[in-house]
Amino acid sequence: NAGVMQNPRHLVRRRGQEARLRCSPMKGHSHVYWYRQLPEEGLKFMVYLQKENIIDESGMPKERFSAEFPKEGPSILRIQQVVRGDSAAYFCASLTVSSYNEQFFGPGTRLTVL
Amino acid sequence: KQEVTQIPAALSVPEGENLVLNCSFTDSAIYNLQWFRQDPGKGLTSLLLIQSSQREQTSGRLNASLDKSSGRSTLYIAASQPGDSATYLCAAPPGGYNKLIFGAGTRLAVHP
Numbered sequence: 320n321a322g323v324m325q326n327p328r329h330l331v332r333r334r335g336q337e338a339r340l341r342c343s344p345m346k347g348h349s350h351v352y353w354y355r356q357l358p359e360e361g362l363k364f365m366v367y368l369q370k371e372n373i374i375d376e377s378g379m380p381k382e383r384f385s386a387e388f389p390k391e392g393p394s395i396l397r398i399q400q401v402v403r404g405d406s407a408a409y410f411c412a413s414l415t416v417s418s419y420n421e422q423f424f425g426p427g428t429r430l431t432v433l
Numbered sequence: 434k435q436e437v438t439q440i441p442a443a444l445s446v447p448e449g450e451n452l453v454l455n456c457s458f459t460d461s462a463i464y465n466l467q468w469f470r471q472d473p474g475k476g477l478t479s480l481l482l483i484q485s486s487q488r489e490q491t492s493g494r495l496n497a498s499l500d501k502s503s504g505r506s507t508l509y510i511a512a513s514q515p516g517d518s519a520t521y522l523c524a525a526p527p528g529g530y531n532k533l534i535f536g537a538g539t540r541l542a543v544h545p
Contacts, residue, residue, distance in 0.1 A: 352532060362477075362522070362535040375532060410476060412533075420464060420531055426476040 321346070323413050323425035324393075331431045338398040338405070340428045344413030351394045352422060353386060356408040368394060401432045435460040435527035439536035446543055448515060454508040454539045456523035461501045467533065468497050468508050469522040477522065481508070513543045 324343040332338050344351050353365040367375040368388035379386065383401075388394040398405055408429050412422040436459045446452060458466070465484050469477040481490045481497040483506065489498040496509040506523055520540045524533035 350531070354533070354535075361537045362524075362533075364532040364534070367532055378532070414531065420526075421467065421479065421482045422531070422533060423479065424469075424477040429474075 323348075323411060323423050325409075325411055325425035325428050327428060328426060329429050329431070331433060332401050333433050334402055335400050338401050338430055340396040340398075340409050340411075340430070341393040342396070342411035342413075342425055343393040344411075345415075345423055348413035348415045348423075350414050350416065351388050352412045352414075353394075353396050354410045354412065356410065356427075358407065362410065365396075398430075401430075403432045406430055406432045435463075435525060435534040437523060437525055437534050437536040439521075439523060439539050441539060442537065443540040444542070446513060446541075448513060448543055448545050450513050450543075452510040452513050452541070454510070454521050454523075454541075456506040456508070456525075456536055458504050458506075458525045458534075460525075460527045461504050463501065463525045463527070464531070466497075466499055466506050466523060466525045468495075468506075469524065471520045471522060471538070473520075480521075510541075513541075515543050515545055517541060517543050 351368045354362045356362045364378040366379045366386045383399045385397045408427045410427045412424045414422045438457045440455045467482045468480045483490045483499040494511040498507045520538040522538045524535045
């Protein structure tokens with residue numbers, strides 16, 4: 320059973336471009352979380368999705384950021400018109416609802432905005 | 434609002450020492466608490482998960498305890514090794530929710 324997969328692992332964008340980050344949850348997991356780790360800071364929750372639904376986006380910046388988890392395919396975190404302050408590591412985690420609710424993390428995508 | 438604090442922020446010890454890393458949280462209505470390890474530039478590796486009904490969990494040289502009433506968890510590392518050098522994170526979801534609230538971490542360096 321493959322773990323949580325994220326791609327690309329590293330992404331370089333110039334200011335004003337769009338960044339698309341992909342997350343494939345573990346097989347059988349239908350819940351996806353996105354977290355952001357800014358340089359020298361802790362991980363912060365961004366958004367929680369289930370298939371075709373955004374459950375909690377309270378941690379997502381109001382502008383330029385969006386997320387989806389379609390019925391088929393990976394979850395996508397999209398950042399429009401990137402700025403230098405978006406440079407960070409973006410992690411996704413998945414879980415399947417059980418008595419444990421343990422979250423399993425992907426390796427992350429490191430976004431650098433030039 | 435859940436807040437998670439980890440003490441100490443950094444720790445440097447010689448190989449072989451037994452270590453205690455501390456985590457405190459403000460919302461005691463947690464569903465579980467997870468301890469992770471993060472190596473520089475890498476992702477998170479789940480070490481231990483403690484259910485709210487449990488008091489401790491063990492995996493090899495690691496033991497994690499949970500005291501919900503006092504809002505504390507402790508990660509105990511026995512006989513530390515240089516390979517244990519990493520940042521250790523604890524995370525607790527606020528009551529009723531699954532999103533994890535992370536502490537800032539304890540940066541551990543074990544030198545030979």
